[in-house]
Amino acid sequence: MKVLTKKELFINNYKIINLLFAGIFGMVFLYSGIFSAQKNNHPIPSACVIKPCASTGLSRAFSEIVRLNFNSAKKYNKNAISIFIFFLIQFILRFIIIKLLNKNNVKTLLFYDITFSIIFYIYSFSGLIFTS
């Protein structure tokens, strides 16, 4: 088994994690692009079966956002745009981190990545989390 320094191992792992998250966020955009709000053909059923809740209409709103229909997206879910921006910025950020990552800045990058992502998550999802 190949032996690496802890730092090398950590950088490798960090890059893979970033790539995986970029892939997951990319799949969210792909899902939104393939399925349409007009056709109402999203395969994942609504989680709110009893009555509409804060996350109702999120998939349809995302589908509208990737088609640049922002007003329509707001009608489906008022929190959708801020959540979509979270995914978009995180998607871009993953590639930036992979590009910038080296032995000298790994701790700094990790610290700023965690801090920024947590604060940005709370800000973007607050409408969804704290309203129902």
Add this chain to the structure above:
Amino acid sequence: MSEGKTNAGQGLGIAGFVLGILALIISFIPCLGMYALVPGIIAIILSAIGFSQASKGDGAKGLIIAALVVSILGTLIAGWQYYALSHVANTYVDALENFDEEFKDAMEDIEDDGTLDASALVSGNEEIDEYIKDENYDKVIDVYEATVDKYIDNLKNMSEGDLENLGENMAAVTKVTAITIKIATVEPYFNDEQRERFEKIQKKYDDMEKE
């Protein structure tokens, strides 16, 4: 960070960490949160296997421990969401199970209060004539207002998740409808004050229905 370590268990640790973070992100979202149980539990299993492999093969454990912490946290929050949602669902089921009985009781109460008989109003039997003969329209409007107020209160409670009065509320709708039918037959005999009062109550009822 200069000590050498193998990459034993790292693949599983990474998978556990990514799934754990996803579980944590989803777990906070109302309704959707309970679905985080699936990635959360898978993440715990992967991280645990990764931890075991890292221990045996001298692999780095930092990431795997982080994966375990994140996935356990995500799973716990998702579990709480599942409990909260199933509690709401059970309330609905209980309310529907008791609906028939509550509705029957409430209808009996309507009939027992002696002022109006909902079934009599629809069939148009002698009791209606009695009420009209009494010309006690103020009392009829009193009952109408009390019923509308109770109905509005129940609707507000229901919108906040309280479904205990579902049957009673359905009976209240029937009662409001029945009283409205009765009032339609006697409305021409109302004085201005009574008519104004009746219209105000109707507006209150209509506004609530729209809301």
